[in-house]
Amino acid sequence: MIREGQSRLYPIEFNAVNFTDTFWAPRIKLVREQTIPFQYEQCQETGRIDALRLDWKPGQEPVPHIFWESDVAKWLEAASYSLATHPDLELDALVDQVVALLAGAQQPDGYLNVYFTVVEPGRRWTDLRDAHELYCAGHLIEAGVAHFQATGKRQLLDVVRRYADHIATVFGPAPGQKRGYCGHEEIELALVKLYRTTGDERYLRQSQYFVDERGQQPFYFEQEAEQRGTPGFFATTFPERDQERVKYREYNQSHQPVREQTQVVGHSVRAMYLYCAMADLAREVGDETLAQACERLWQHLTTRRMYLTGGIGSSSGNEGFTSDYDLPNESAYAETCAAVGLVFWAHRMLHLECDGRYTDVLERALYNGVLSGISLDGKKFFYVNPLASSGDAHRYEWFGCACCPPNIARLLSSLGQYVYSQNDSELVVHLYASGRAQLQLGAQAVTVQQATNYPWNGAVQIAIEALAEPTTFNFKLRIPGWCSEAVLRVNGSAVDVTATLDKGYVSIERSWQAGDVIELELPMAVTRVYAHPAVKADQGCVALQRGPIVYCLEAVDNTAFPLHELELPVTQPLQATFQPDLLDGVVTLHGSALAENAADWDGQLYTMQRPRLQETPITAIPYYAWDNRQPGAMRVWIREHQA
Amino acid sequence: MIREGQSRLYPIEFNAVNFTDTFWAPRIKLVREQTIPFQYEQCQETGRIDALRLDWKPGQEPVPHIFWESDVAKWLEAASYSLATHPDLELDALVDQVVALLAGAQQPDGYLNVYFTVVEPGRRWTDLRDAHELYCAGHLIEAGVAHFQATGKRQLLDVVRRYADHIATVFGPAPGQKRGYCGHEEIELALVKLYRTTGDERYLRQSQYFVDERGQQPFYFEQEAEQRGTPGFFATTFPERDQERVKYREYNQSHQPVREQTQVVGHSVRAMYLYCAMADLAREVGDETLAQACERLWQHLTTRRMYLTGGIGSSSGNEGFTSDYDLPNESAYAETCAAVGLVFWAHRMLHLECDGRYTDVLERALYNGVLSGISLDGKKFFYVNPLASSGDAHRYEWFGCACCPPNIARLLSSLGQYVYSQNDSELVVHLYASGRAQLQLGAQAVTVQQATNYPWNGAVQIAIEALAEPTTFNFKLRIPGWCSEAVLRVNGSAVDVTATLDKGYVSIERSWQAGDVIELELPMAVTRVYAHPAVKADQGCVALQRGPIVYCLEAVDNTAFPLHELELPVTQPLQATFQPDLLDGVVTLHGSALAENAADWDGQLYTMQRPRLQETPITAIPYYAWDNRQPGAMRVWIREHQA
Structure with missing residues (x-):
């Protein structure tokens, strides 16, 4: 399925496209003017920037966290993209400052990780499964590549090359090397980017090593735990990870060699980043076995485990996949980062084979499951994107684990490459x-x-x-x-x-x-969408879509009845109206629904009388735009009335 | 609302009714021949009987548990009722042995609790909120009363009187007494029974004290915790109980004086036992304020927080009540003991005022939410009674917290009193x-x-x-x-x-x-029941009832489609057929439902084509009889097709 040679398609550079539309251009501007500065402030206020000075002392608060570099790196990546399409001397200088801090934090051997340099230096590379070291390294590499591409400046690229070179000495099949790989995939795709930017094949080989080694027996993470003899990083928070090691293999997709994997399992962001790297490697080295594994996993994901919004990973328990067709709406996890990751993966699949199946999913995720992650003012974020809410799900400004906000920022800042x-x-x-x-x-x-x-x-x-x-x-x-x-x-x-x-x-x-x-x-009719009968949560329900936009009912527009009481008759036509002053300009859908009259129950909880139904007007808005007004209930899947 | 004097109704004695029917008589026989002996074995094997010898030594397994007396007491109560209607020398002797062990375990001051005698003697009465001491005492008192009524033997009655006398010296408003009450209500209703049996008004007054004191400020449980200065009994298992003390008041209904309570809250079994005592006291002392509180709570429970089966307490989180109309089906807790408790309370309400509202609920709980708790062979029990299952809910032989099995046994063994x-x-x-x-x-x-x-x-x-x-x-x-x-x-x-x-x-x-x-x-038509529109889980759904019996679909009878895919047309007639050889003889319901054809999805997860529907026969069985054949899915609420 991999197109070779001359006929191979490649994306045009993100900065070769200049958006002038009313949908993306204002959002990219918002990310530039609001989100990127705001996220820098958050990194600054939470100590993520200052930590790079390596002057943390025991007892001092806050303690640098093992995730922190990844947040700074994704901010750097987003800021770099922004600089490329919209030069900004002030931002450029700020980026240079942070790059200088990173350069200063790099150790003589190339190692670059604040936590394992100042907090627990003795634990370097001892908990690949949970300590996120190689994951953070991957994000730094992506930042280095982006910064170089955007600005032509080599400083951060050189820093991450030195780090990658160091990593290549530590991990591999040679005697004395650790035969490990990261418990949170990311470095694999980053190393392919580094190879493409530098032309140095060692990075491609290192990525291949990490991908090929994954899931081989004996299982590295279990050997590592035994050799270490002490509890892992999250032993207190997630004791089950150590108690049920075999079950936990799927969490980070290390249960099988990647070419044998047929089902999308485990933590959904980890899965997406792994599949991205697999698709990258399939393309770069023409590896059909990897391409076939990607295709199997793609089919499984998109026909069994994906929300209508392109959200993926239905459970908060593992931030990931559960079982086929298990797509609950109110308790949906559908992490923003996972939808971003799905866009990344779809884009790579599209460059193995130009097939609208991939683009349809890319578009679905982009306009719905990704975009819902950010508020209209660009300052608040959903980590979790439910498809129904009783009214208690809201976007927040920042998270302790702040992966999602900068992930949206880097995607939107480089959106041009997807066109x-x-x-x-x-x-x-x-x-x-x-x-x-x-x-x-x-x-x-x-x-x-x-x-x-x-x-x-x-x-x-x-x-x-x-x-x-x-x-x-x-x-x-x-x-x-x-x-x-x-x-x-x-x-x-x-x-x-x-x-x-x-x-x-x-x-x-x-x-x-x-x-x-x-x-x-492309005629945009209001379309009713039905979910496969095996999706319990959606049975008897219909969702509304118009063009690529999935709609929802939000309480603020539908006050006469609680949303769960509404039934949409099959024969009910729905009108689409562009409302320029609503939610930064959206097409809303209007029609009538039916609702039961609670008065018929006469105070009783149960009745043997068939409920009467009365008509009530309804308004649906784009799913991505919900929770930008008064808080309240929301639902994507609406009960359908068959008569 | 309390009928006074001559016109006051009272239940006839349980042993004045001799069942000769094909429904209850075999079940009572089963309880006598299977459940009671089996539960004794379980008490014996788990150490509950031997613990009464008080020869436990530190380090020895099993460690006597604070609940254990309550299980033995409920067994004694059930066995006593059985002896009254069906003399059995062997069982009589066994009961006498256990009574003798209890008598031997009683301390010189009347105190009777194994755990606080041999395991942690220093902690007696220091954790009324969580240590269940007075709760166990209550069950012992109920056993003593039942044993005396059933056999005329006074030994256990005398033991529990001495214990009750001791308790009366410890708890009360007098100087030097503890102004406490139990974190798990039970002793209040038991003391009323003891009063009725002995005629000694001190027991009535003690019950009144416990009920009146509950929820008064300053809050006893919080004072107790402060004075104790050490963690409570379940501090490790349920740290939130100490962290959120104010919130936790509702769990044991100590958030307000009982006469001010208007909503059923907290742990559902605790609530039922409290309301039983309130109704008992209302009747015994003609206290209209208590009767009115009972009536308010009854209205709230039965119009907002009760399953169609008479199951109550929808959440496993607190084994109890959540919010109005929050009645999820698959995650329903609906503890068997709570349905038993509802029968107890309904019976008491019925004797404040003879109103079919109470009897309807009593019957609903009895034939459905209680009876589902026990398998047809009398040996396995549901602690939790969901109204829908994916196939992983099954009855078990016994539980670490074994409250439910003997609770069913004592109810069925004394069923005559409800007729x-x-x-x-x-x-x-x-x-x-x-x-x-x-x-x-x-x-x-x-x-x-x-x-x-x-x-x-x-x-x-x-x-x-x-x-x-x-x-x-x-x-x-x-x-x-x-x-x-x-x-x-x-x-x-x-x-x-x-x-x-x-x-x-x-x-x-x-x-x-x-x-x-x-x-x-009483014509028994197959009836369709609808839930109040505010019950989210049941919207668009219908339940089937015939006479007092609530029906369900079970996978074993309906194999063509997963149950959640079935839709019952509004116009579909349902035939009722008595099947003598099925599930010990039940009326089953038969008709046709509609189901979507998964083939229409053509491997896709979502479709824009309206699903076609095809007819498929369905069979419904009584809810109480589910999970007695091959394991599989079940649901009470079925989607209704309006066309």
Whole structure:
């Protein structure tokens, strides 16, 4: 399934796309102006920045935490992306300061971890399963790569290379090396990025080693625990991790060699980062066995264990996967980071094979399960994204384990990379959003301009704004899975979509020239979605979707009855209305539902009389925008009334 | 609301009723032949009996537990009731042995508690909140009363009187006394029984003291903890009990003086036993304020916090009540003991005021939420009675905290007391079951014979078998709340039910003589029941009831589709069929349901196509009889299809 050589697609650089739309551009600006500064403040106030000075002394509060570098690194990554698309001297200087602190915290041997340098230096590399050292290293590497790409400055890249070089001496199959790998996958994908940026194959090999070694017997984490002889990092908080070691293997996907894995299991963010690395390696080394494992896991995830929002990992117990079709709504975990991770993985799968299955999931997660993670003002975050709430789930400014806020920030700051892919003879449009993209197709510089009100309207105009001379290439456009009757015109002439539609993409291969205009109409009907009968929580229920947007009912718009009492008749039409002043501008859905009249119960808890139903108007809003007004109940899945 | 003086109804003695029916008589026999011997064995094997020898030494296993006397006492109580209706020399001797052991364990001052005599003698009465001392005492007192009533033997009664006398010296408002009360109510109702049996008003006063003192400020349990200065009994297992003392007051209903309580809160068994005592005291001392509090709590419980099965206490977190209408099915706690306690309380409310509201609940709990607690072979027990199961809830032989098995045993062994009440001029029938009752109406001995196949058939014949001379009295018959069109005849002549129907009872006041026959027909239609719209878990769902029996679907009878996928059309008729060979003889319900065809999803998790539905036959069985065959899923509330 891996496309090779010339025909291989690659994403265009994130900073080659300039969003000018009303949906993403304001959000990216918000991340730049609000989220990135705010998250720096949070890192500063919580001690994450100062900890890099390595002047912590026993007894001092706060004690640096083993996760802290990862938060700083993701902030650096987001800030770097932002600098690349929007130069900002002040932010640039701030980034340089933090980079300097990181450089100063690096040990002579290349090691870079505050906790294991100042708090418990003796425990370095003794608890790979739970201590997150290689995970933090991975985020630092991603930050180093991003900083170099965005600014051309090498300082942080050099720091993380030295760290990666050190890691390569410690871990591997050679005598005297530790045959370990991280309990929280991340470094594997980071090392592939480092390889792509530096061209140094040692990093690719090190990533391969970590991925290939995972799940081999004897199980490293169990050997490590025995050799260590002392409790692991979370022995007090999560004693079951030590008591049920075999069961716990799945938590970090170390239960089997990765190529033998057929089910998505365990902690969902860990799983996503691992699968990203597997897809990266499949592509970089042409490893079909890894690609096939990815495809099996993808199928399993998307047909058994994914929420309609693209949220994944239904249980708070393991922050992860449970069993097939177990997708409870109110207790859904659906961690923001896991949806971000799913976007990352889908993007990589899409570059193994250009198939709309992947893009549909990428889009689903992006517009719903990821975007719900951040408030409209860019300052508050959901760690957990339930699909129903009694009114007690709310976004918070920061978390002790602050993985999600900077993860959204780095995704949105580099969103441009998800819009187009290309090779020398193809230009592929995955996502629709107004903006300009500048790219190089073979010898030709091309500027492409999209104009659309997506996701509120499916009319998209794509103009070739600049192209020095007429050039033949294949323009591929995604026809989203939610759209059934797309209409396509080139320079005003209709093009038969079905003739070339293949795996969710329509192809227009012709000689293109500046001024050519493609018009794509993706009719956005309000659609009712049903869940597989095995999903207990959704039986008898319907969800509403329009375009890529999943809707929900929120109490603030529907005050006449508690939300769980509403039933939507199958015959009820729903009107879509764009409301520019609501929730920064959203399309809302309107119609009538039915609700039982509690008065019929006459104070009783149970009745033998069939309940009467009365009509009541309902309004649905985009799921991502809930909990931005008065607190209250919410639900995505609404009971459907069959009569 | 309390009827006074001559008109006051009282239950006839449990052993004045001899069941000859096919429903209760075999179950009482089973309890006698299987459950009581089996529970003795369990008490013996787990060390509960031997512990009474007081020869435990530090380091020895098992360590006597603070609950143990209560299990032995409830066994003694059940065994005593059984001896009264079915003399058995062997059991009688065994009971005497245990009584002798208890007598031997009593301390010179009257104190009787193994744990605080041999394991931690220094902690006597230092943790009233959690150490269950007075609770165990209460059960011992109930056993002593039952043993005396059943056998006429005074030994255990004398033991518990001495213990009660000792307790009366320790607890009370006098200087030097502890102003405490028990964290697990039970002794209050036991002391009323002791008063009724002995006529000694001191026991009534002591019960009044405990009930009146409860919830007064300053809060005893908090003072006690401060004075003790050491952690409480369950400080390790339930640290939140000490961390959140104020919140925890509700757990044992000590948050307010009982007369101010308006909501049923906290641990459900504790609540039931308290309310029993409140109703007892209301009756014994004519205390309207207590009766009114009981009535408020009753209303709250039965209109906000009771399962259709009569199960109560929806959360395992506190083994008790949560919030109004919070009645989840699969995670329902609905402890067997709480349903037993509800029967006890309903019976007492019924003797404050003869109102079918109480009897309907008593019957509901008895035939459903209590009876589900015991397996058909009498040897396995549900502690927790969910109303839906994925297939992993099963009865067990015994529990570390073994309150439920003997609680069912003592209820069923004394079931006769719930059938009739009387005073000098009234005879009231509450429950219907074939059997003979012998009682004294004023100067007249009366023998009444019921013949019915209740609960499978609502035709009841009640004959006055023996009555020396024609006597005028009021024969009151309950018309169950589930029955809408009762037909009544006396000696073949129709009697207008509606003419005298009052609070669920029809009255026939006339001169009765031997040979008179009352025929009552209570048509048992299969009825659909709906829950109040505020009960989230049941929305869109229907439950099936026929007569007093609540039905469920069990996987073993319904194999074509997972139960949660079934929808019952509103128009679907359901046939009732008696199946003598199934589950010891039950009426099953049969009809067709609809189910979605998973094939329509074509391997996808979500679809935009409306699911097709196909017909499939369904069979429902009585809820109480589930989990007596192959393990599998179960549900009481079934989705209803409105078309």
